[in-house]
Amino acid sequence: MAQRTNQYDDNPQSYRTYWVSRGYEHDAEVAALRRLLEGRHFGHAADVGGGYGRLVPVLREFADRVTLVDASRKQLNDAEVYLKGLAGVSMRLMSADGLGLHSASVDLVTLIRVMHHLPDPRAALTEIARVLRPGGTAVVETANLAHAANRLRYAAHRRRVPLSPVDIRSAENRERDSIPFVNHHPRTVAAQLEAAGLRVERRLSVSNLRSTRLKRVVPHSALVRAEGALQSPLARVGFGPSIFFLVRKPG
Template structure:
C-alpha cells in the first residue's frame, strides 16, 4: 500500500490489499531478497516502514531493528496490520509527508511501493531526511520508468525526465489514486535536494512475468533473481529499483 493524500482509497471494503498479494510470491520474495542484501550485517535501534499498508514489509524488519513502527495513512490497512503483524510492532496513522516522529529519531526508514503514488515526492523525501538519524539509512523503492521493456518500446525516444502516469485513460481523474513510474536520474536528484545520497542500488523483480511464473519453478526464479539484482542494477533493467540512501 502506498502512502497517499487520498488514504480513503485504501479504506473501502472493495480494496483487499492482503488479497492482492496472493499469487505474487515471486514479487514479494524478490523484494525480501533486496532488503536482506541492502541491510545485511546491520542492526538498528528504531525502524519505521512508511506507507507500509498491512505490514507486508514491516514484518521483515524486526530482524534488523530493536523497535519497529508501521506508519500508514489508511485506518483499514492498520486494522488488517493488527492481525497480520500481531504484537510487538507499533502502528501509527500518518502520511509520509507529515511523519509524527522527532527529527533524527529513526536510524532505518523503509518506503516500498509508495513512490508510484507520488508524482512529486519532494515533501515525502524531505520528511525521510528529517526523521533519519545522521548515520542512519533508508531503503526506498522506485517504480522504474526506464526498465528494459519500456526502453525497447520507446526505442529512439529516450526516457522522459518527469513521472509518467500509467493509469488507463478511464481512470485518469481526480478521484482515482495516482500511479506513476519515475525516471531514476530524476529521483536521484530529488534525493540529493532533500540531503540524501544513493549508496547502493538494486534492480528488482527482473523476471516479473505471468508467463515465466507459470512455467519456471519458484525456487529457480528466485535463484536467478538473486544473481540478477546487483548485476542488472547499473543498466536499471527491472521494473523496480531499490535504493539504499544515507544523509550527506
C-alpha cells in the same frame, strides 16, 4: 499508503489479497531488503506507507523495534491482524509527506511500493531525511520508468524516456480521479534524494524476471534464486521494473 487517505480506506479491494498471487514479487523484494541491510542492525525502524505490514517481519530481523506508518486506517486494521504476536511493533496513522515523528528519531526508514502513488515525492523524501538521525539509513523503492522493455518501446518510437513522472492509469481511472499511479525515472529520483539531503550508496534492480509465462514454467524457488543473482549486476543498466535505492543521511 500515501496522501489520499480516503481513497485508500474506500477501496473495496484488500491489499493483502493482492499479494496472494504475487509470491515472486514479494520474495524478490525481501531478497533485496536483506541484501541491502545485511550485517547491519538498527534501534528504531519506520516502514513508511507499509500497508498491512507485509515487510515488517523482515525489518524486525534488523531492528529492535519497527513503527509501521500508513495513511489508511483500513490498512492498519489489517496490520493488527497480520502482525498479531510480533513483538516490538507499533503503528501510526500518518501520511508519507507529514510524518508525526520527532526529527532525528529513526535509524532506518523504508519507503517501498509508495513512490508510484506520489507524482511529486519531494515532500515525502524531505520528511524521511528529517526523521532520520545523522548517519541513518533509508531504503527507497520506485517503479522504474526506464526499465529495459520500456526503453525499447520508447526507442521504437524514436523517443527518449521522460525524466518526469508518467501517469500509467487508464483514461477511465484518470477521469474518475483514482489513486495516483506513476512511474519515475531513476535518474530523477536519485537527484531528488540528493536534494533532500540523502546520499545514494547503492542500487538494486528488482523483480527482473516478472513474467506470467516464467512463473508458469519455472519453479518458484529457482526463479527467486535467479532473481537474487541478478539484482546487483542488472542495477548497472537499470533493467528491472523496480529500483531499490540504499541511501544514507550524512552525519
